Amino acid sequence: MRSAHNILHLGIKELRSLVRDPIMLVLIVYAFTFSIYTAATAMPETLHKAPIAIVDEDRSALSNRIIDDFYPPYFLPPALITTAEMDARMDAGLDTFALHIPSGFQRDLLAGHSPVLQLNVDATRMSQGFTGSSYIQAIVSGEVNDFMRGYRAETAPAVDLVLRARFNPELDKSWFGGIMEIISAITMLSIVLTGAALIREREHGTVEHLLVMPVTPFEIMSSKVLAMALVVLAASWFSLTFIVRGLLAVPIEGSVALFFAGATLHLFATTSMGIFLATLARTMPQFGLLLLMFLLPLQVLSGGMTPRESMPDAVQFIMQAAPNTHFVMLSQAILYRGAGLDVVWPQFLSLAAIGAVLFTLALARFRKTLATMA
């Protein structure tokens, strides 16, 4: 009771401090509106406006038909270049693909000589290069097959593969980007706010003041965890409702309430992590560096950017301990696939466990470092 009372009033104090920093408020609003909108709408389809150049030495009807096959949105209109320009343009990063059609291509094809086309791909642009080259193969084959129809009989068995994407039939990347961006913002803001709130008290000497009062470290820490989690929850609710569902028109399959229950557990873990980092750092610059060292791997390796299963086993294993991994999993399951608690309970359990461990660790460190803070 006493404890709850203290936590409440210390929490209100945290919120008041935050309100006194208008630039910080503007940044929070930016993070949950503009930033999310930009990130979601910027994400291209895997193959989108890919720059391609074609060296057409054949100048036949067929080669012209092939050139005409490349158009937006998948490809930019092809640049028609000479063999000499090919390497320089690719070096400068102007083209991802360069297709070389040799002279006599159409003639050799009709004569059954199996002519060879050459496709150069800038493989430093991995995702585009890889998907794009298979698209180009398919486009050229299709064109060649059409051209040759009538010259040869169909030979392959009549088995059709019907491919359908579930949960996001058009594979619209903004659906994915919007939600993943909220997750990043939630993680980043919660760690920064709680950690910085503690360091700030320490740098201003106010923590010393709290410690001579009838207030326990548990109450000080809980007040920060609760106040900041509340701020982040409110911001993410706003963002999900108005930006993601409203502006971006991303359909949500599952229960939003369940998602926020998960978000609350996630915040419990990340805010505790913020406190923990703040007890490791002695000054704000140290905290800033520590923050990056934790935030970057959390964001990049949690499965929110690239698929988890493609990461090295060691990384997958270590990232099991990160709250983000589980939060990303449960968010994808709930929001896209409409999963219920019966499906995502393991993630809830993991988050609760990680949160409890982080909170305990942070509290122990906080108590221990109090002596050095004063």
Add this chain to the structure above:
Amino acid sequence: MNDGRVLATGTPQDLLARTETRTLEEAFIALLPEVQREGYQHVAILPLEAGEETEVAIEARDLTMRFGSFTAVDHVSFRIRKGEIFGFLGSNGCGKTTTMKMLTGLLPASEGQAWLFGHPLDPHDIDTRRRVGYMTQSFSLYGELTVRQNLVLHARLFGIPSARIGPRVQEMAEHFGLAEMMDDLPAALPLGERQRLSLAVAMIHGPEMLILDEPTSGVDPVARDAFWRILIDLARRDNVTIFISTHFMNEAERCDRISLMHAGQVLVSDTPAAIIEKRGARNLEEAFISHLEEAVAKNPPAPPAAGAPRQPQEQAAPAAANLAPRRQGFSWRRLFSYTRRESLELRRDPIRLTLASLGSVMLMLVLGYGISMDVEDLAFAVLDQDQTTLSRDYALNLAGSRYFIEHSPIRNHAELDQRMRAGEISLSIEIPPGFARDIARGTPVQIGAWIDGAMPMRAETVRGYVQGMHQHWLTAKAREAYGSEATAGLFSIETRFRYNPEVTSLPAMVPAVIPLLLMLIPAILSALSVVREKELGSIVNLYVTPVTRLEFLLGKQIPYIALAMINFLLLTALAVSLFGVPLKGSFLALAAAALLYVIAATAFGLLMSAFVRSQVAALFGTALLTLLPAVQFSGLIDPVSTLEGVGALIGQIYPTTHFVTIARGTFSKGLGFMDLRASFVPLLIAVPVLIGLGAALLRKQER
């Protein structure tokens, strides 16, 4: 001086004579205009009534505090009676604060014991804390709460019942003369009023004891005397025990008893009069000096031990700047004085340095190995309604590749739905009944493939793989049926993956991770450098010295540029050695670009720093405005030309984009200056723009 007017000028002796007072302080008060002097009375000290020896408020026996090999407090003992004003007099760093902190429980004593109200001191005893009020030399209340909010918060934390908080706060406000500024922020108040607020907060719960650590340092004499009248009132009327430290002699004289402290030891404890008398001195100051000389003669001061906590010397360096007569044009000397000071601070913080360099190495390892664009080991399962050799052959065709891993077969549609929702499988293949029979008959059949579209990028790749493998299976079947000549290709496409023939992630990612890290870390560090001074107050240097904004910013920037370049070398060495990504092109071009790039990155940090007002905002803002553009809009994963909307715009002007092009160009493509000149231009533009904006936004005046 008072209220912007000079009251009187003259030599100190002159002033003393004119006003017929003993000390300059008294002279100052005598010279004040009538209105301000009104209500001022000489601080009258009521003697403490003797005979209450029985009640002891604080007792300390052999209290000792060691920091490493440095002894801050050395076997200090004293007893303070209830209602007594007990003073600690001593020079700075003599152990007064440390002793007080031990008594409040903030610091656990290395040795010795203390009792508060007869109970042994226990730092975890919440109830004792309610009986003590504490106030420190620095203002340590919440600057972002108003006077009233500070008072109310502390009242609540001390557990004063809600109904009584309002009246109590009002009472305190009146008693301490704060009534008119209840809704102001403490920063707007003069120091004397802030100290009264601190004392009001320390008194809010009506404690029986006050521990005051140099409460009046920096406060003008009138405010100080007013403060003391309140203290004496508290002690004599309310019987509050006051334990106060000071370095003002006239304040020490007002205490019932004082202890002279030096180098962690108590030299003497007695009433001020007795101390003066015993030494045969004219006043307390002489007595104190005489005690000090004796102590120093006995044991010459040891040089401060290495482990001793050092005070930050914020004001040290810009002394050089102060010497410059006037602000005139641009001065390298002033600029470098800030560079020296900033590097000094960096060098004093080895943890920050280590984090900055080791941190980037660690992040490079994590990101280099962790970010993988390869999509493999995808989980799939088959709903095989045909169960023939042919249908199993189709599934085996998929399972045999390195891209897919087959999970246990799906039994029905409900299970398919459930397992896909759980995200256990990202692809399910449905083979219809009569699959083998229909193929044999030549009847067209359809195989259904469901791809998990929750992650569009992965889904696209899966689609490509499945189509490829389906085609492969068809060709293989046709070959089995009709012989090889039937499927000889009409033509073939020979695909050459340039610069990265194995299409592996490492050579593509490593050169792109370097720009990412060289943006984030230098920007965060420099972003905190200016705002930190704003928040902690040392920014005053900028306001009062003739240094220009540009000199100040550039001076601060240089150490961070140097640090970032060291990081650059470290990361490049790591890329070549550990990751085995050869640097095929010109190192010089890469290094030149890196230098421009880190100047831009640190300038970006300083721009943030000049703009925001708190470290939290600087930290969050910088992370927000570097992480997203650098990770997503700069070609790290998706080429910038494919981006859409605002993201595309940001990507085109963001420095990281261009440095990624240069890094990939030099590392993977073997290029040099001439090939990459187009990418240098935006960097060359970004540097002056960012620095100029930073200087323009930085205020020379406090708001």
